[in-house]
Amino acid sequence: MVTLKDIAARAGVSMMTVSRVMNGNQEGKVSEATAERISALANEMGYVPNSSARSLAARSSRIIAAVLRNTDDGNPLADPYSSMFLGIIIQIMRQKGYYVMVHYVQDYSDITFSLQSWRAEGAIFLGVFDSELRKIRNENRMPLVFTDSYSNVRQIDNVGIDDYKGGVLAAKYFLSHGHRSLAFAGPISNFKGVISERLAGFAETLAQAETELPENQIYNLVHQSPEAILSSIMSSEHRPTGLFVTSDQIASEIYGAAHRMDISIPDDLSLIGFDDFPLDRILTPALTSVHQDITGKAARACDILLRRIAQPDMPGESQTLDVKLIERESVKYI
Amino acid sequence: MVTLKDIAARAGVSMMTVSRVMNGNQEGKVSEATAERISALANEMGYVPNSSARSLAARSSRIIAAVLRNTDDGNPLADPYSSMFLGIIIQIMRQKGYYVMVHYVQDYSDITFSLQSWRAEGAIFLGVFDSELRKIRNENRMPLVFTDSYSNVRQIDNVGIDDYKGGVLAAKYFLSHGHRSLAFAGPISNFKGVISERLAGFAETLAQAETELPENQIYNLVHQSPEAILSSIMSSEHRPTGLFVTSDQIASEIYGAAHRMDISIPDDLSLIGFDDFPLDRILTPALTSVHQDITGKAARACDILLRRIAQPDMPGESQTLDVKLIERESVKYI
């Protein structure tokens, strides 16, 4: 491997001069003549700077950590949401001269280790980390950007979407199409978060219109399979005519189950999803879904992180992107 | 940040002793009593080793590079194939104590820089790099594992699938269902590779059965849109009854186009895809597809790379995974 020392020796200058040239932007700190000569030499010798050495000496790694939760039931990037999000992050960060290291973490202690070991300059968290958020921040005093957080911790950097409005839009759309008995399905937990907000927006809008969303038509996917949910819906007394699910991933599983159970969407049951994946367009019927701008979300997360790195004492920033309903063919007019 | 020195000072031993304890596996090189004492101390002080320093001193980074081609039309991880593959790599490598840095490369020089700068211990290439393969190897003398390579360069480590057989299986399936006029669509190039092999297997099997695959029914997606292809097929003289496409991604675009153009699959046109994505099951009609084991492929790529790192002079290893046809509902019996 070619080092600064090697180049310095061949050029007859000190390491420092070479270092200055390699780092560019030294504006007038090196004479142009020598700068050019050294650049050419470095190029010719195939010099590639050693990032570890740079990182150690400069105490700046140029590494950004992308932190995903390790779902032990398989591949965290099998989910289109995560993979698209991560894809954009890598693209933007690379362009800004940062390297992206991806970490799957099981629990809290993994996070500290991952971030500190390579002295990451910042981290973006994909997925919900609210329950450990305070601890994460306490132990990792570097720029951190969270996504979809509904944590009470103040002054965190976060980018999320208007989940409540998403639920409102779904409800209004069902109402405008004459539905008067509805159901909801998602991975419900006890914590305030994207799921509970989407449900709240949905339920409250229906309540205002005096439309039913009975307790037993709120299905928790943590406990029940799509098949179980569908058969419960279809055999209900006041059979719901529409189902709102909290992701297109879930919606596609509902399609699969409905197909196997010979339930027709939207004739037997109307469906609204969430995310607006490209997939939605090619399903039959094409899926009506609440759109969120994943690419924009990732870009904003990067933007906040980069600004926070440049200016650590900038005030905590939380951005909330808008959502909209994309009308397709999975909701029947009753 | 806590350093070895800090711990050494508090423990009243030398840095070397602490270093030995932190690296474990020093079997009898440190007395058990001090080892335990130091471990406890390190834990209590919240010690996290500095990977840059380690990397620099030990000349071993524990970093694996995952190299993807930067498709400037967008997000390299929007493709389910790449994201699932990458997801598995990260999971396995993390478990083996390696860190994964993801690199999108535009061209050849990007690769060298990416791999050398952090002194990656090895790299896995996702996508086709055949045209630059020789140069990549010459300039980067570390363990490299390629995927889906049909390069003539000898002794490379590669993991691929039996693409030719995939084409054969699709052809045979169409034939067994009474189809006698067929079409093919994929991103065709002049190079020998996965696409040309799938086409060859398909075309040669049809030729043996004296079944048509006329030149003008071999569509190049680089030049034509799914819509254009469908309208060309539908207006052909000897109208093909079946279409074989080289990925499920493409198949899903065909579904979309067919839907818009009011062409029924499989009634107007039968379709076979390639990859067997989870998505296939929820399309209507469910997509018949040639299955490849992406998870297994990724696991094997990791396995080869890890063995090559441990044993650099092991002979070049090329693994070819089997494929099989998954029968669903997108091919009509004629």
Next chain:
DNA sequence: CTGAAAGCGCTTACAG
């Protein structure tokens, strides 16, 4: 505009 010195936090290679 250029350079000599010290140090980032570790490991290697040796000595005991």
Next chain:
DNA sequence: CTGAAAGCGCTTACAG
């Protein structure tokens, strides 16, 4: 079983 010395390849902070 333990340690002192040197060095990995850079940058920082100073001096000129």
